[in-house]
Amino acid sequence: MTETSQTPIRRRLRALALALPLGLAMLAGAGPATAQSPFSAAVRINDGIVTWYEVDQRALFLEVVRTPGDLRAEALETLVNERLQVQEARRMGVVATPEEIEAGVVEFAARADMGPEQFLRAIGEEGVAPETFRDFVANGISWRNVVQTRFGTRARAQVTDAAVEAALAYTPRLEGAQILLAEIVIPVTPENQESLRADLTQAAADLNFNVDDFSEAARRFSAASTREDDGLTGWRPLNAVPPNLREDMVLLAYGETYGPVPLGPAIAIFQMRGLSEGAFRGPTVTSVDYATVALPSRATEEGAAAAAALRAEIDVCDDLYGQRPAGSFERVDQPLGAIPGDIAMALAALDPGEISFDVTRNGGATTLAVMLCARTVAEPEAGLEAVRQQVYVQALQRYADALLEELRADAIIAYE
Incomplete structure (x- = not known):
C-alpha cells in the first residue's frame, strides 16, 4: 500500500490505531448543524451530557491516530458508552485515580515511542486538547476497574485447562x-x-x-x-x-x-x-489420541444396529471402558505421521467425542469405528501463560459487553 509523505511523529501516531476499539455501532447522520454551539449538548445520558465540542475533539483524535470509518458517528457513540461506563464506575467507587491516569498516559504514549509530554505536544499540533486525551485514558481505566471488580473472579474461573486446550486447538x-x-x-x-x-x-x-x-x-x-x-x-x-x-x-x-x-x-x-x-x-498437531472399535459391516443389519448402539452408548472415549469389554476396542495416542492414512483422514474431520464409520477392514466385511479422543498441539511460542491470559481477557470482554448492553438498555439517552 502506498505511503504518503508523513513526518516521523505522524507515522508513529498512525500506529496507535491498533490501540483504539473498532467495530462500534455507527449512528447514521450524527453531527451538528454548522451553526450549532460547540458547548451545547449533543446527547443527554441520564443526568450527564456529551457536548458537540467533545464529539469534535474525539473525532479529531481518532483521525490523528488513523482510525478508519465514520469518525463523528463513532466519536458520538463511544462518548455515550463512556458516560455510562464512568457513571457505573462512580456508583461502584472505582473511578480512575490521578496516579492510574498518569500511568495510562505514559503507557499509551510509549506505544508511539514517545514520552507523555512529547505525545501531548504532537497531538496538540493536530488540534487535540490535552484534556481530550486524558479523558479518553481516564474513561478507559475507569471501565477496566468496573469490569475487573465485578467479573474478575468469574473470568478467572473460566481459565480451565479445557478452555486453554480449546484455545490452542482453534486459534489460527x-x-x-x-x-x-x-x-x-x-x-x-x-x-x-x-x-x-x-x-x-x-x-x-x-x-x-x-x-x-x-x-x-x-x-x-x-x-x-x-x-x-x-x-x-x-x-x-x-x-x-x-x-x-x-x-x-x-x-x-x-x-x-x-x-x-x-x-x-x-x-x-x-x-x-x-x-x-x-x-x-491451524496449530501444529503433535499427536492424536483416538479409539477404534471393530464392528460388522454397516451394510448389514447387524452392523447398522451395532453402529447405532455405539453412538447411543458412548459420548467420550473414557465411556468405552465402562460400556465395552476389554479387548473389544483399541485406544492409542500416536504422532500424526504414524497413524494409518485412512484413519488419519477420518480423524481430520472429527471433533473430540465424534465417531466416523467410514473406515473398513477385511475387504469391507468389518467397519472400523474411529473416535477422536483428543489432539495434542504444540505450545505457542509465547507460552501457555499467554494463552491463559487470552482466555481470561476474552471472558472479561464477554462480561463487559453484556454489562454495557444492560447499562444502555436501562439508561435514558436523548440525542439532541
Missing part, C-alpha cells in the same frame, strides 16, 4: 502469509474534503467484486504510483498490514472491496486480489 496463526491488493488512493484537498469519504464509500460499493472496473478506476483516478499497474500493490507480507486492517482483510473474498481507509493526507479503498496459500494455519 499467521505463518509467512502474503497478500495481494489493488488500491485507489485519492489525496484530500480543500475541494473534496467534505465529500471524499462518502464518494469513496459509494465507489467501494459500486466496484465490489468488479475487478476490471476497479482496475480501470485505479488507472484513471488513483494518485498512487500503483495506478500504472492497475492499482496492484504487489505481493507483500500479511504481517506488514496493520493488525486492525489485517483481521478484516483476510476475510475478504477475491474481488471484494474494503474501505475507505485514511492514509494521512489521502484516503484509499482496496480490493482483494489474492492471499497466499497457507496464510492461516
Whole structure:
C-alpha cells in the first residue's frame, strides 16, 4: 500500500490505531448543524451530557491516530458508552485515580515511542486538547476497574485447562502469509474534503467484486504510483498490514472491496486480489489420541444396529471402558505421521467425542469405528501463560459487553 509523505511523529501516531476499539455501532447522520454551539449538548445520558465540542475533539483524535470509518458517528457513540461506563464506575467507587491516569498516559504514549509530554505536544499540533486525551485514558481505566471488580473472579474461573486446550486447538496463526491488493488512493484537498469519504464509500460499493472496473478506476483516478499497474500493490507480507486492517482483510473474498481507509493526507479503498496459500494455519498437531472399535459391516443389519448402539452408548472415549469389554476396542495416542492414512483422514474431520464409520477392514466385511479422543498441539511460542491470559481477557470482554448492553438498555439517552 502506498505511503504518503508523513513526518516521523505522524507515522508513529498512525500506529496507535491498533490501540483504539473498532467495530462500534455507527449512528447514521450524527453531527451538528454548522451553526450549532460547540458547548451545547449533543446527547443527554441520564443526568450527564456529551457536548458537540467533545464529539469534535474525539473525532479529531481518532483521525490523528488513523482510525478508519465514520469518525463523528463513532466519536458520538463511544462518548455515550463512556458516560455510562464512568457513571457505573462512580456508583461502584472505582473511578480512575490521578496516579492510574498518569500511568495510562505514559503507557499509551510509549506505544508511539514517545514520552507523555512529547505525545501531548504532537497531538496538540493536530488540534487535540490535552484534556481530550486524558479523558479518553481516564474513561478507559475507569471501565477496566468496573469490569475487573465485578467479573474478575468469574473470568478467572473460566481459565480451565479445557478452555486453554480449546484455545490452542482453534486459534489460527499467521505463518509467512502474503497478500495481494489493488488500491485507489485519492489525496484530500480543500475541494473534496467534505465529500471524499462518502464518494469513496459509494465507489467501494459500486466496484465490489468488479475487478476490471476497479482496475480501470485505479488507472484513471488513483494518485498512487500503483495506478500504472492497475492499482496492484504487489505481493507483500500479511504481517506488514496493520493488525486492525489485517483481521478484516483476510476475510475478504477475491474481488471484494474494503474501505475507505485514511492514509494521512489521502484516503484509499482496496480490493482483494489474492492471499497466499497457507496464510492461516491451524496449530501444529503433535499427536492424536483416538479409539477404534471393530464392528460388522454397516451394510448389514447387524452392523447398522451395532453402529447405532455405539453412538447411543458412548459420548467420550473414557465411556468405552465402562460400556465395552476389554479387548473389544483399541485406544492409542500416536504422532500424526504414524497413524494409518485412512484413519488419519477420518480423524481430520472429527471433533473430540465424534465417531466416523467410514473406515473398513477385511475387504469391507468389518467397519472400523474411529473416535477422536483428543489432539495434542504444540505450545505457542509465547507460552501457555499467554494463552491463559487470552482466555481470561476474552471472558472479561464477554462480561463487559453484556454489562454495557444492560447499562444502555436501562439508561435514558436523548440525542439532541
